[in-house]
Amino acid sequence: TRGATTDVYEMRMREADVEIVKGLTSRVRTFDGTFPGPTIKACQGRAVEVRQYNDLTVNAAVHLHGGEVHSEHDGLPMDVIAPGGNRTYHYPNKQRAASLWYHDHAHHLEAENVYKGLHGLYLISDAEEKKLPLPRGAYDVPLVIRDARVETDGTLRYTRPSDCPHMLVNGKERPYFKVAARKYRLRLYNACANRYIRLRLADGTPFTQIASDGGLLERPVQRDELLMLGGERVEVVVDFSRYSVGQSVVLENTGALPTERPEVLRFDIDRRSTDNSEVPARLSTLPPVPRGTVERDFELRTFPAMTINGVSYDPDRVDVATTVGSSEIWTIRNVEAPLPAPPDFHLYHSFHTHLTYFRVLERNGQPAGVRDSGLKDTVCLGPGETVKIAMTWGPYTGQYLYHCHQLGHSSGGQMGRIDVN
Ligand code: C2O
Ligand code: CU
Known part of the structure; x- marks a missing residue:
């Protein structure tokens, strides 16, 4: 349904049987019966409200990955919807056009819940992007x-x-x-x-x-x-x-x-097809790179346990306290040594911040290259790698998270709490 300034959706998280591999039926956890969940298309300047019903037998929390939303609507790990419950998430969509996704974030369960199907797309468009002659x-x-x-x-x-x-x-x-x-x-x-x-x-x-x-x-x-x-x-x-x-x-x-x-x-x-689309030489103007005045260091480990700076996630411990508008430079280190051959997936870390986007300044002491360009919310660290990122916290106060987006790692505690006041 559409209100004057808000699009309102309802979804039911529930189990469903779907065909993933041809000829086989798989029982999955879904948003609204589809695998992956339904795609939400949002426009800058128009809010979205999603009422989520949990008809599963496990807790779930719905996080909008890449969303600039209030902490209460962030789907924090302890802020779950119990089986049989429901809640409404509010997304203001004041941010620029971007490809987001929503997924489960219930503490210790997110890896399995997302893997079993609790993820869907959330695409925000804006006037700037609509003016470009890109394929649509x-x-x-x-x-x-x-x-x-x-x-x-x-x-x-x-x-x-x-x-x-x-x-x-x-x-x-x-x-x-x-x-x-x-x-x-x-x-x-x-x-x-x-x-x-x-x-x-x-x-x-x-x-x-x-x-x-x-x-x-x-x-x-x-x-x-x-x-x-x-x-x-x-x-x-x-x-x-x-x-x-x-x-x-x-x-x-x-x-x-x-x-x-x-x-x-x-x-x-x-x-064959006609094609009037083009990739313009200039796409957009990014906000200026934050000039960090506060510096912080983070060390991610796989062994002996999934930790950040030696500790695993405790929802009651504030790992970083900061303020709205604080411009910071974070140095993130993956201290594990590379393996001579794959599988080495467990040695990679995917550093993700809630609430804000960041810019990658450096990778392994060199200025960030093309793979780290643009506004990022998740950055890949191979074994032994170090990145420096810059962000400005805000605009919302509240409790947020940073964590590894290898979800087995975040479920295992590779996650920290940041309070923005
Ligand atoms: Cu896509 Cu906190 O995660
Ligand atoms: Cu990790």
């Missing part, structure tokens, strides 16, 4: 990529990522997608609970990246390969007019294990 409508396609283990009886089993050989796109295993010979905007999400993906087009055609977690970049950049860790978004334009009708091109994951198939999705070019 049927040519603007979100691709939510995640792994899974589907047993031969259809059971979707939550297990470690090296035992999850099925790559899903929008809830289906290795689908194919019929495309016209023209430009498409692809909104890529890594929604894996516990692993990185490295995406490339099998024929080596580079992607034109136009946006990252927090929306449009200032200028498009060319990328051959996209390393994405859980929670990250990369938006690209691919021009399929370089292929002829009848050809196919495969999106592959070069981060797949040797025992897995690298194919993620096959694009079949099946028709």
